[in-house]
Amino acid sequence: MSFSKERPFLLVGAGKMGGAMLSGWMAEGVDPSAVTVCDPRLSEEMDALLKQHGIRHVASVPEDLSAAIVLVAVKPQLMDQVLPGLKPAVAADTLVLSVAAGTPVAKFQSVFGDVPVCRCMPNTPAMVKRGITAVYPTGVVSEAQKEDVARLLSAVGKVVWLDSEDQIDLVTGVSGSGPAYVFYLAEALSQAGKAAGLPDELAEELAVATVCGAGELMHQSGDHPSILRQNVTSPNGTTAAALEVLMGSEGIQPVMTAAVAAAVKRAKELAD
Structure with a gap:
């Protein structure tokens, strides 16, 4: 990859998403000496991971640090506070990656100039290396930089490329927020089981295992969800009735369509 000890990969924010990505990179054999983590408040778990691999940690960006890649993984509301402090690390050829919802490319360009920027929308299954990340690259992102992005992000799941920045908000409504919809499905299925008369713990165990198992079956089979649904639905049977x-x-x-539309609307509001 294009980063090194001299021009490192700078991870700004080692929370759940940033930490999940860092764990994935270490598992994939990324050179820890080529990584620097900037975060003033590390969790105990993340502090242990950094010490285990000998990864450099700084509370703020040193004046002499020039990064090849900067991944900004902080909350959107912290951007105005964090970005100015990163300017010493960002050169004209530094690739800036963002995984923050609602923060447009223009925000980074206003601080760093017309540097290469990739706006990324991952989701929380990245924490178990089963995420999917959608990426929008600006026009000055080189092919070599795109390859670096693909290799880095594929360590925590699939990578898809977007044609326009506008698609980021749509992706947010589907896959970015989507894991919460699935978790809620498991909750609702569990509650339905309890309402039908099952003991609470058994209903929860059945619901969670069913959602997890169905997801894994869909992942491994490669069949379209509609095919899998049809395969388990006997004519006039119990599944058909449900x-x-x-x-x-x-x-x-109709409820899901409305839910995604609400998430997209909120994502656009956050970007304004």
């Missing part, structure tokens, strides 16, 4: 409710006019699809 699907008549779930696929009805007041079922899941």
Whole structure:
């Protein structure tokens, strides 16, 4: 990759997402001496990971640090506070990556100038290396830099490329926020089991295992979700009876469409 001990990869923010990515990179064999982590408040777990691999940690960016790649993994509301302090590390050819929702490319360009920027939208399954990250690169991002981005982000899951920055908000509504929808499905299924008469713990165990198992089956089979649904639905059987409710006019699809639209709307509001 294009970063080294002399021009390191700078991770700004080692919270859950940044930390998950760092763990993935270490597992993939990224040279720890070529990585610097900037975070004033490390968790005990992250502090242990850095010490285990001998990764350099700084509370703020030193004046003499010039990074090849900077990944900004802080909360959007901290951007105005954090970005000016990164200017010493960002040269004209530094690649800036952002995983912050609602922070447009223009925000980084206003601070750093017309440097290469990739705006990324990962999701929390990256914490178990089963995430998917959508990436929008600006026009000055080189092919070599795109390769670096793909290799880094693929350490925590799949990578897809976007044609326009506008698509980021749409991705946020589907995959960025999507894991919460699935978690809520498990909650709702568990509650339905309890309402049907199952003991609380058994209903929760059945619901969680079912959601996890169905997701893994979908992942491993490669079949379209509609095919998998049809495969488990016998004519006039119990599943068909349930699907008549779930696929009805007041079922899941109109609610899900409205939910994604609400998330997209909020993502656009955060960017304003």
